[in-house]
Amino acid sequence: SQQGEEDPQALSIQEGENATMNCSYKTSINNLQWYRQNSGRGLVHLILIRSNEREKHSGRLRVTLDTSKKSSSLLITASRAADTASYFCATAPNTGGFKTIFGAGTRLFVKA
Amino acid sequence: EAQVTQNPRYLITVTGKKLTVTCSQNMNHEYMSWYRQDPGLGLRQIYYSMNVEVTDKGDVPEGYKVSRKEKRNFPLILESPSPNQTSLYFCASSDRANQPQHFGDGTRLSIL
Numbered sequence: 392s393q394q395g396e397e398d399p400q401a402l403s404i405q406e407g408e409n410a411t412m413n414c415s416y417k418t419s420i421n422n423l424q425w426y427r428q429n430s431g432r433g434l435v436h437l438i439l440i441r442s443n444e445r446e447k448h449s450g451r452l453r454v455t456l457d458t459s460k461k462s463s464s465l466l467i468t469a470s471r472a473a474d475t476a477s478y479f480c481a482t483a484p485n486t487g488g489f490k491t492i493f494g495a496g497t498r499l500f501v502k503a
Numbered sequence: 504e505a506q507v508t509q510n511p512r513y514l515i516t517v518t519g520k521k522l523t524v525t526c527s528q529n530m531n532h533e534y535m536s537w538y539r540q541d542p543g544l545g546l547r548q549i550y551y552s553m554n555v556e557v558t559d560k561g562d563v564p565e566g567y568k569v570s571r572k573e574k575r576n577f578p579l580i581l582e583s584p585s586p587n588q589t590s591l592y593f594c595a596s597s598d599r600a601n602q603p604q605h606f607g608d609g610t611r612l613s614i615l
Binding site: 422489492 | 507534544546547551553561591593595600604605607608
């Protein structure tokens with residue numbers, strides 16, 4: 392089964408609004424990463440948050456991590472039409488081995 | 504320019520005809536990985552490699568083989584492809600395990 396599960400599956404907002412996506416996971420992790428994918432292209436790394444960090448910022452992105460709830464959120468502030476894409480969380484489980492586990496993703500549509 | 508290059512980008516083939524998808528990176532990365540992406544399922548890891556001659560199974564390895572004879576190359580081999588392996592495949596690499604991954608542009612395989 393998938394380690395990471397994003398919520399919502401799809402999100403439609405107006406340009407200028409904030410977009411929040413959530414990710415839940417099942418096992419303890421080394422870190423959690425967020426990626427973006429445009430229309431079936433390769434994924435692009437956005438931000439990494441370590442298991443001992445609670446919040447991280449990068450430009451208009453803000454990521455939080457709550458290891459007690461095994462969840463993370465990605466906030467995109469002041470969204471733009473160019474932010475339209477699918478967003479995935481990926482976890483590196485701290486259970487031996489070096490797998491990377493992706494969730495099913497959130498499709499974000501930003502209307503101009 | 505840092506790149507992960509996959510070939511071919513598109514392939515239509517028939518059941519049982521062996522095929523190889525090549526992947527090459529020019530960043531001297533130790534960690535390389537293969538994923539398949541299917542609608543509604545996100546990315547699922549097929550195999551990964553920690554370094555030359557070190558490979559391990561991901562979550563969906565059945566029906567696939569890999570090899571890592573050189574650091575830059577990580578080919579994915581389908582010995583006897585079947586229709587359920589029709590998918591979009593991505594190769595990715597990172598400096599080490601659990602670090603941000605660089606993705607190729609994907610290979611769309613259709614097996615009839």
